[in-house]
Amino acid sequence: MAARSPAELADIVALLRExxxxxxxxxxxxxxHGLTPSTVHGITxxxxxxxxxxxxxxRTSPRRRHRKRPPAPEPLSIAQIQAMQRRDGPPPLFCQWxxxxxxxxxxxxxxxxxxxxxxxxxxxxxxxPRFRDVxxxx
Ligand SMILES: [Zn+2]
Numbered sequence: 001m002a003a004r005s006p007a008e009l010a011d012i013v014a015l016l017r018e019x020x021x022x023x024x025x026x027x028x029x030x031x032x033h034g035l036t037p038s039t040v041h042g043i044t045x046x047x048x049x050x051x052x053x054x055x056x057x058x059r060t061s062p063r064r065r066h067r068k069r070p071p072a073p074e075p076l077s078i079a080q081i082q083a084m085q086r087r088d089g090p091p092p093l094f095c096q097w098x099x100x101x102x103x104x105x106x107x108x109x110x111x112x113x114x115x116x117x118x119x120x121x122x123x124x125x126x127x128x129p130r131f132r133d134v135x136x137x138x
Contacts, residue, residue, distance in 0.1 A: 009043075009047075012035075012043060013043060013048065015029075015033070016029055016040065016043060016044065016047075016051075017051070020044070020048065020051045026044060092113055092118055093112070094109075094110040094111065095108060095109035095110055095111045095113055095123055096108050096109075096113075097123040097126075097127070111123075
């Protein structure tokens with residue numbers, strides 16, 4: 001857009017003041033004079049502050065901020081893990097080695113368990129390859 005001379009600008013400002021004083025809008029003025037709404041807005045802001053829109057009032061509600069993530073839980077200690085394992089109940093009395101299925105029900109070996117173990121002696125030997133080494137030491 002070509003620059004306006006100060007005289008041209010003064011004419012536009014005078015016409016715009018008259019138009020706005022008569023209750024006209026900037027949009028109407030822009031259309032009538034072949035100007036863009038932004039141009040008329042700028043002319044109003046710089047030359048006719050009494051007709052310029054005031055800035056919006058400050059926000060009364062607080063701005064929405066990003067929610068903080070909850071802190072990651074502390075890792076469990078060995079003692080806590082052992083306490084959770086103990087909560088599952090006493091070790092089984094009968095061998096838990098699956099011996100087959102009857103319909104939808106699992107059947108287990110059900111021989112007496114080795115102390116502190118989930119299986120009988122034979123199944124401990126199968127299940128824990130190092131069980132024989134422990135037996136030899138004990
Ligand atoms: Zn067994």
